[in-house]
Amino acid sequence: MVSKSQQSSFSSDNPLFSPSRILILLIVLICIIGIFHFVRNHPKVEAKPTTATISLPGQFAVAFPQQGESAVGTDSLGVIASSPDQTPVPIASVTKIMTAYLVLQAHPLKPGEVGPTLTMTAEDVANYKNDLALDYSVLEVKEGEQLTEKQLLEALLLPSADNIATALARWVAGSDDAFIAKMNETAQTLGMTSTHYADVSGVSEATVSSAVDQIKIAQVAMQDPIFREIVSMPQATFQTAGTIYNVDSMLGQHGIVGIKTGSTLAAGGCFVSATPIGVGADKHYIIGAVLGQKTAQSLQSALDLNAQILDQARSQIKLYPLSSSANSYGQIIDPWNSNSVLNSDKAVQIWGYPGMTASLSVDVQDTQLPIPSGSNIATLKVQSSQSVQQIPLQNSEQINPPSFFWRLFRNWI
Template structure:
């Protein structure tokens, strides 16, 4: 899809929220037919508060791109990686709506990794069996790195073999700026761009299982103590219905998000590399804040722009 940018007015930045003020206008072009030039005239113009740092990209299903902001240089994406892990697992082992899928035995490695103080994990126990759907939930909702690697071993025999599948799928989706080096995203060497991850968001939201899981604020899983709480605290605000958070020192904060407009249109977006170099929690809060500001502006501007 083609797009045209009206450059931002110099100096228009907000200090606390780290967003570029609405002087930045992005022009939406409707999707073009492959091999044909995009239309000369834009369909919609939206003034949007894009993040002042990092990179971001957004689109409205059926309308087209809302544009992108920031460098197209690949950056670490942390646990947003798990969206591709889910995509590969479900492509190999699809689930019908509401289906729990096969039961998978938790191995000793997944249990041993569950006590790590260095990364986000889910408290699973060796020898227990957990359904495919519940393991996907433990990976996507509380962002269990140990569960991501367990699913990779179950699907492909080893994490390395699974990563090869991840990169093949990325190539097939046209994600030319993406390199996966692990199933969980804990490795800083897993890098991508906002535009690439938006391509993945578009595909993964076609899956009923993913849509249901990422829209879940919290749940209980048999054999797992306590309540599993979603790291995406934007759920239920500004029409947000998913998708996945990510954070690390190198990645800063990252968020792939999905929301419904007041008319029911699906809005997808990705924000990467927010406040890198600090604590993961500070980066995540920055990604959530900038995303919420951007989503709210799209929700507000879109109805008027499409009348």
């Protein structure tokens, strides 16, 4: 039972629980919370695009050859279009695109460099004589002859020397089988789902691929400046073999600067090509692939048909104006409502082709507030396949810092 004295200690007359003291405590608590909200960092300014995706007007159109299979793309936009019959077929010496790519991945070269020197052995000479007897494409070598990595790549890609493909594979991986395993691993990584490599040169009928897959490997190979340099060479000179010539007789025609031919009875005529296209100050490459041309002049048919594809594609792959919604490409958004639309101070153009879809996003620079109007505060990113194009955006209204009262009462308003 509680005594009267104990009851009185909890009464409202107790000074510890007087209304004035409670009010003071509430005011102090509010002040502490307010100061905490005031001094802590405010949220960063964010932005969003006016639209998340775009589609360029029209439809990309190319008349592909009726025979074999074909495809066209670019070095950054990937495969754009292809014939409907994409199945694994023999590709002959087009195989050497992958061979050269893996050599340069294992032993990269910078412009002006020639790389390590390899000394030709008795085994290399025996491989040369054996391939020559089988009527394969070869580069003559002598025991003790020294050839640089760049020379070996020239021999691989210009006269398409099968014996040099073997020498490079064994140098990089130790054996043909180990190198072939790397070829297939890389094909899988690149999404070349219709490709299987059975040898390093393409002589084997079991080395198969599709036109779409050859666009994929050519796309990454053409990113290497040494690869681009070599495939564009019409000829080269060697100590033993003398002057060798590029089998690609289309060099310099239709703007073609490579890449690789191939021809066997099983594969027919094959050609993977590249032609440069200027995009403002940048240079890109249209890539065409034609496989399986089996005519009286199969390789020439592949060359001619490939050139026709490039000619059709060239006029469609270009800069297109990017329209805006109410002259806005995005908007600055912040919790304290100091918002602004984002514009571009010049006409916005993106590189693409009719029917291309792309995703849009806006990145905001981390800058101090206030941000005067007209500042390069954001970047519009337009992404399609591996291509990312960036356009500076400016705020139309000044972005002010949050007010004193907003910072003080940010969670209560």
